[in-house]
Amino acid sequence: MKAAEELFRRYHAPVRQLVGRMLRQAPETEDLVQEVFLKAFRGIHGFKGESSFKTWIYQIATNTCLNHLAKAERKYAHDALEQPIGPDGELTLADRLASSKPGPEATLETREVYERVVSAIDRLSPEFRAVVVLRDLQDLSYEEVAESLGLNLGTVKSRLARGRRQLQKWLGDLRERVEGA
């Protein structure tokens, strides 16, 4: 079980990020993360070792999320930052972000930039969102994105370009902020 735990700890954060972004931080995010790891561990026989464990588990995560989204009747609130979280529901994710201290080197210039970027990504359709999250948030190569999503390279390039074109509409003034940093 130790190896499974090591794999879990190594990949939890990126998988959690992928699932969270795909589900727009819906309350069931952690449940789906759990489901992804259970599927991966139970189905380890299907892992041939031809790809990396990372792209394999990302593929499971993406498929799990897309299936979940397809089944979900309700539409998630766009402004997930304002959804109540915590045991008593007294906090919002925005509150938690403001109070969390991940270390000075990881602190963004402003919380506003973070909120704008994630809410813009949340507005993308799931197909574009998956590509953008894997490439731009997680820095996977084009080949790894293609492998993770079971797409060919051309489709990845096309979706990435179209996703970025959409993001540009919502994050148009980001450049001035970055350059001013």
Added chain:
Amino acid sequence: MRENTTEAGCGLDEAIAALVDGMLDARAEGEAWRHLRACEPCRESALDWLAMRHACLRVGAYERRLPGFAAADETWCAVARALAREPGWAQASGRIVAFRARRRTPWGWAAAAAVVVVTAASAGPSAVRLASGWWAPAAPVAEIELYWHQHGAYANDAAGGGLLAPEIRAVEAGFQQP
């Protein structure tokens, strides 16, 4: 967004995306740069996308360090509890793990054969029948242990350093070149 930024560009969105990602070969990159120097809307798009990628990489790295992402103990406990209820996981430990691996190394085969011979010699045929259970089916946990053993040093996900603002300015300065 600047008003002169095109919606559809010149049909070169994929090339611009690849340029921003550093994924073009030298010839294609040269062509893309020549076009960007001549086409202001595409140039604006490239710079916007570069800034967006920079911000996204930093958001990604930042987000993965948030407490909710790092403190995965509860989720792991839930996963471990669920797995522990399954036979292949509850039993797996020690040499059983080693002998139930499907993709056995040559040394693993040799060790397995040696164990069977020794078992047969010392404990009789019934023990061999028992030992044969080690071969199939392979327990999931054994697969994972083997994978971890073989690929445990696999590089962790890069935090995503990304491009820094000065680099974006440097690229922008490049556009001014004739």
